[in-house]
Amino acid sequence: MGATVEVEGLTKSFGSQNIWRDVTLTLPPGEITALLGPSGTGKSVFLKTVMGLLNPEEGSVKIDGVDIVSATDRETQELRKRFGVLFQDGALFGSMSIYDNVAFPLHEHTDLSASEIKRKVGEKLELVGLTGTETKLPGEVSGGMRKRVGLARSLVLDPDIILCDEPDSGLDPVRTAYIAQLLVDVNTETDATILVVTHDTNLARTLPDNLGMLFRRELVMFGPREAMLTTDEPAVTQFIHGSPVGPIGMSEEKDATPHHLLGAMDHLKLGDVPPQIQPSEGMGERAGAVRHAERLRTTPDIEELVIRQPDKELERRPVTRPAAYSAPMRGLRQVGSLFALALDVIVNIFRRPFQWRETLEQFWFIASVSILPAALVAVPFGAVIALQLGTLTVQIGAQSFTGAASVLAVIQQASPIVTALAIAGAGGAAICADLGARTIREEIDAMKVLGVSPVQRLVVPRVLATMLVAVLLNGMVSVVGVIGGYVFNVLVQDGTPGAYLASFTALAQIEDLIVGEIKAVIFGFIAGVVAAYRGLNPSAGPKGVGDAVNQSVVITFLLLFFMNFVITTLYLQVIPAKGA
Structure with a gap:
């Protein structure tokens, strides 16, 4: 079963700009979760914070009880080995062939023979429909193909946590459906915990076990797919319908207070929950879906499983910018970071392999x-x-x-x-x-x-x-x-x-x-x-x-x-x- 990811009180800012605050949620182990939100709400930032690439001002991210925010460098490196990450644009190494990109984690972290590596790479490339492209460079294939190569690389070590940043971007509807089916099949095979950031509302309605939404610097709502798709929460309803009527404006400055629009949104009530994507024929039941259904069955009120945005007092509370983000402190921190890099270079000169x-x-x-x-x-x-x-x-x-x-x-x-x-x-x-x-x-x-x-x-x-x-x-x-x-x-x-x-x-x-x-x-x-x-x-x-x-x-x-x-x-x- 995949790892449990517990996010508590997470707050992230860049300088004076607060991205989101007090985000609290738990990714159930072995289940698929999707995170929605308008552009610019910090979904990719959230993913990078979960994997320890960005440090939050407040809060914790615990992977099976180990906080990656406060972990040592060695602990962070070990935790990251449990992740498989599909970045938004693939993040392939431009000077390496597609084969070498997918084989890279195997060379770094395993003692597999060349023939075993070739077999595993071939399996993952076949899985994403890219057999025959092994010798090409990333710059010689389309953006959608680079995305699929990135997915193959993220799966090659069979991780127990898989993070996908907009796997549907750059793909046509048919290949988006293939990617969704692939994620379900991978979850069925590995029972990994999967978090997907997406704008595709059809994907969000049919792929995950759980749904969450970021909006106005808050986690608006998080819970089982069944609760999210039947909610009367205005922002969630508007986003899933893709309607111009609702609290989500063209820009953050035009975002409205939800209660002003409740009457105008009556026609946007969500209907029945659509069927969820099932594993491919012959794969059997998905363990994560079974556990998810059992949680719903044993919980008298589904609202007990839902996390909603903070109350209005907290929503209006200004975010205090730490003194460390003042201009003089930022300058000092940059100087300190430069010296730290210089020391790190000196240390790594003597580290093997050279x-x-x-x-x-x-x-x-x-x-x-x-x-x-x-x-x-x-x-x-x-x-x-x-x-x-x-x-x-x-x-x-x-x-x-x-x-x-x-x-x-x-x-x-x-x-x-x-x-x-x-x-x-x-x-x-x-x-x-x-x-x-x-x-x-x-x-x-x-x-x-x-x-x-x-x-x-x-x-x-x-x-x-x-x-x-x-x-x-x-x-x-x-x-x-x-x-x-x-x-x-x-x-x-x-x-x-x-x-x-x-x-x-x-x-x-x-x-x-x-x-x-x-x-x-x-x-x-x-x-x-x-x-x-x-x-x-x-x-x-x-x-x-x-x-x-x-x-x-x-x-x-x-x-x-x-x-x-x-x-x-x-x-x-x-x-x-x-x-x-």
Whole structure:
């Protein structure tokens, strides 16, 4: 039998916007429950809170008695392994084939052989009607097919809690009926606890054992399907009828107080309860339906099983925004989250298994987008330095030190600065855009629910790759800058080649090169962490990802120039200049 999910006093806000408050309900084990509500009422937010992806301000979510809200990271990871989640858009990993997407949980959490994995993946793909699509990428199939692949992946570990976020969206009526039948059959086979968020009123009337509805930041009503489909609750009646007459307006601002409309809604009285979808032929009775019927039979009044919205006093009570959501506190929390991610990256660097392949792929990618810009910027930097120093040394009669001064300036300052520009502007931006796109496609959430750490799997390889590329760039920029300075000094300023080369070691020392590479390592780490943090926390939509990329570049520039100043100052204080 599936797990019992007990939600008590759950309240969730984003900043000053309250999504819903004081939500209390229990998902009966092994039964199918559907959650209704107008768009924007926080149904998807509710699902993510149940699975521990979002933290509520108040309340608890207990999975067989264990509160996922207050659980440790290890406990949360174990609880999530019990979930199978179908996200609204499938949340497939875009770089993996359909086969690899469905097989991913099996590779991560089982010791099955390749042949056993192939058999299980084949069974689930056949179940959702996608046999023959194994080698295709998610971008090569339709949205409805991606949805069905996501469903196959959510079922491959035979979870005892299945959460479905609008499984009918993007599907035609026939395939919606197939999905509904599939969920009933899965429930019959596994006796899993299933929660479905949907807008499809036909699905809501015929699929679940229990129904609930969110509206006006409250749980309006929750109980057996039989009670919900015969209620005179105005919001429920209007929604199931799909009528413009009722308390639900076009927007939240136009939502009306229900008692103003009771007379106008007389014609919307709900009729008989339609037959429920039955398991496919030959599967036998569904245990969840049997238990549900027994609860109804042994309860004298069905209203005892119904939870209704709070009284009007509670409905009017304003939601107090915690002090932690004030603007200064939000800023401090973001800084703290950035430092926490940096520490998490350091810890996960030493955690096995190490992602060698991902690290090498990211190194090649970041190097490919960073090397050319860095080289092109290094040449004029070296030339400008040579021009300025060459002019200055001529004026003071120290032309023989032009090469030494140029090399010192390039190694100590120009090289780290160009490296910072290239890493933040090219490598960091690419990392942020990649992770941001994964975040808004819900790939990151899917990875968490599948019990895989995005920091270990995605962030650590990118940060390490950025550090390695930074070291490479720093060395390359130093060489290119020195060569550019030499060519400019000799060809444009009529400098003496021998004197320029002979003076290289006059002021520069090996410590200058070492500190340059140390700067590069630190710069790479900072750029990678900042880019990853903004990529994992963008605002909604493509615009949010674009804003996150811009923010990551600006923040990285500021931090890198600040760190360059700090390291240079410490170096000059600790290591005396040559000849001093």
